[in-house]
Amino acid sequence: MPVFHAATPQQVQQAVQTALAEKTPLDIIGGGSKRGLGRATAAGHGLDVSALAGIIEHDHDELTLTTRPGTSLGEIEAALASRRQMLAFEPPGWHGVFAAHGAPAATPTIGGSIAANLAGPRRIRAGGPRDHLLGVAAVNGRAEAWRGGGRVVKNVSGYDMPKLQCGAFGTLSVLTELTLRLVPAPATTSTLLIATETLAAACQMMARALNTPQDVSAAACLPAGIAARAGVPRAGQFIVLLRLEGTSPSVIDRAATLRRQFSAFAELDTPESKAVWHDIGAVSPLLANPDAMLWRLCPTPSLAPEILAALTDLSDQVFLDWGGGLIWLAVPAATPDAAAASIRAAIGPHGHATLVRAPAPLRARLPVFQPLAPPLAALNARIRAAFDPAHILNRGRLVPEP
Amino acid sequence: MPSLPAANPAIVARRAAIAADLRRLVPEALIITEASERMAYECDALTAHRSAPLLVVLPRTAREVAAILRYCHANAVPLVPRGAGTSLSGGATPMPDALLLGMARFNRIVEIDAENRCATVQPGVTNLSISQAVAHLGLFYAPDPSSQIACTIGGNVAENSGGVHCLKYGLTTNNVLGVELVTIEGEIIRLGGKHHDSPGYDLLGALVGSEGLLGVVTEVIVRLLPTPPLARALLIGFPLVDQAAATVAAIIAAGIIPAGMEMMDKPAIAAAEAFVRAGYPLDVEALLIVELDGCPAEVDHLIDLVAGLATAHGATTCRASASEAERALFWAGRKAAFPAVGRLAPDYLCMDGTIPRRHLPDMLARISAMESRFGLKVANVFHAGDGNLHPLIMFDANIPTEIDRAEAFGAEILRQCVAMGGALSGEHGIGLEKRDLMPHMFTDTDLDQQMRLKCAFDPQALLNPGKVFPTPCRCAELGRLHSHHGALPFPDLPRF
């Protein structure tokens, strides 16, 4: 497979123009850390945009960051941390999810995180990439360079084109510049650990905690058996983790209130908390078996226990984040069709399930993303065509395409 | 003054026939044909533009909306969706050859789901009534436009409305989880839901702020948040605008995101004080209202920090609210700023540009220079925390040319916003009012890409025509892909 290397937006445009002329699709590759995510596609030309990298402007006063999409998450996090700021959606990187046996993990980029719309544990409080992407420059499937949104937080001038790029997996345009909104990094973080005996009780507890005005910024539940893999001491059958962030007087006050209300058995300090929530975002508790297939379910949060009850035979390798709104499920490599039918039946109309990690032949045969109802699928196809009528960009990555 | 596309006389001539067809198709819907009754809908809050609609149709169910849209689609009849008609940009301005689809009868709160912190409501429900309906659960709906008593959640979704608290809690787009949408073909589809994110493209993201151009919203799932236990506000006066702007910057730089941070200039302070007697200092050039909310330990800590920053930057008054009543009083003047200015002049235009915060003092200086050039007075209120300006340009529509001068003045302010790296609209939308300024912010390619999105939803451009885009959508032309017939445009592009 020939690979174009683009280090400038103009080179991206030239590559798309060439691919159009040759009628060959382009596989867009950033850091390459999530190449295993999405439908497995027939190889076209590669378009390597990893050199389209670098922070263009960190506007500390205006709380914005303008960057090339190939910039690594690590570089961005370091630059922001040096000014005590951060991306509120806590891009999880998934460093280890797709790492081949023994090989060093590829570098996750900001562009990849946006294209896949990946948010970490703070999703429930602060929203996802879509809520923080203010503006984009991009090249569509007609090789036209266009801009959408802007550099200011409040902007209803025309359609919100940046949001459409989040989760589009590059099928609408190749991103060449991103402007993101920043928030101040909290000075203090604390995590309360609470033991429970059933998943249903754990989910109710998370909902109750998120309903208090104590501003819980993350709520996860780990079965005791895998808690140790995220460095969490075990107690009971399930451990609920509640995170508080903010100024020190505020965190101390809120933690004391919640500790009393939920009888927490332990509290993690700032460095411990950061490590644990990083591991939860990175799916670390389920990465012990590199051959297991991984599902990511986003249900209506209160329905998580019911959905999991329907799936108990499948796997004991599971954990919850987003107050129950995110379920990670590992199924053994030998499971026929990765149990797709049972999993999608269990979630029904109450959310969606993505087959995040599975061998390529399976990802070519099964829908990786939740199939859409026919009128919605037709509308999605028209939107795809509105940006990329020849299906040049990442053809087949989301849904089968001729 | 931007004008609507010329009315199609063939449609106007069919008024009675269309009404008869609709009566048959949707017998339950209210249909208004009488000229005098149609006049009641002749404008929204952009009152300079008036024209009675072809017909007014008031459905009550998604199925009725679907039947109406299917009919419009089959018969090429345009339509304008309308909530409460408080749009300031002419988003709901009717047209003589278009149905006005009033959504006011969709006024039910369908479900309150405390466990998942969301509520399912019909689009005609007013913004404020959502927070009122969930207050007993210790929850609230965060976006709070000043028009919240009247404006509907459907209108909020269409305009991506904000309010004084969106600095901390986000705009409508960040607080809507899902919608039921009727497409122009009459399909009823669901975007989003009680779960996070959705498979496929983020159509919900594209829909919010789309000003009624992509479909008709028949149900909305909104996110609810726990009500903070305490909110306190600071009322801070400065002898110089620069000092107020520097204080805003210093607060953000200190890592504080207040629940709200509003600024008013001298004319706005005077107007508001005369109107509601909120106790605003009258000897200052700029007033800041900074609200902090959260647990008491946090609020008290931050109040002290912010007061310290204000004093260090030259504040001459700085009062912290000691009670809910006092906090409400601090806000009363700001919340009534529009009607207060309305007492100073027969008419005013409310502008809505956004700029990077650092340009606030420069922008104010430029606006005051423009005042003498255009011969009109301005009072300024800002959502200072996010650089959203609301200059209120005062004029008298009875004096010939004043409205034209006011509109020219407004356009100049908005062009300046774009030149400073900002946007034409922060929360009121482009609508009819700012439509012709879009090319100042976007290139033809940018606008074509936006119009192609419109074409994917509504290729005949029947939904709210004449709004947002300065040129009509040319969907057939925009859809064509010009091929290069096999000739390689860049033969020496490196491949490895």
Ligand SMILES: Cc1cc2nc3c(=O)[nH]c(=O)nc-3n(C[C@H](O)[C@H](O)[C@H](O)COP(=O)(O)OP(=O)(O)OC[C@H]3O[C@@H](n4cnc5c(N)ncnc54)[C@H](O)[C@@H]3O)c2cc1C
């Ligand atoms: C005094 C005053 C103060 C204001 N303060 C603020 C403020 O603080 N912040 C702010 O953001 N705005 C403010 N506004 C502007 C206005 O209130 C908002 O834009 C509001 O969201 C409009 O809601 P509405 O129900 O009146 O919609 P309308 O004015 O009826 O319609 C607005 C747009 O929504 C579309 N629409 C309405 N319902 C639907 C539906 N069901 N489906 C599809 N499209 C639909 C219409 O076609 C139109 O394009 C203010 C207005 C006034 C008059």
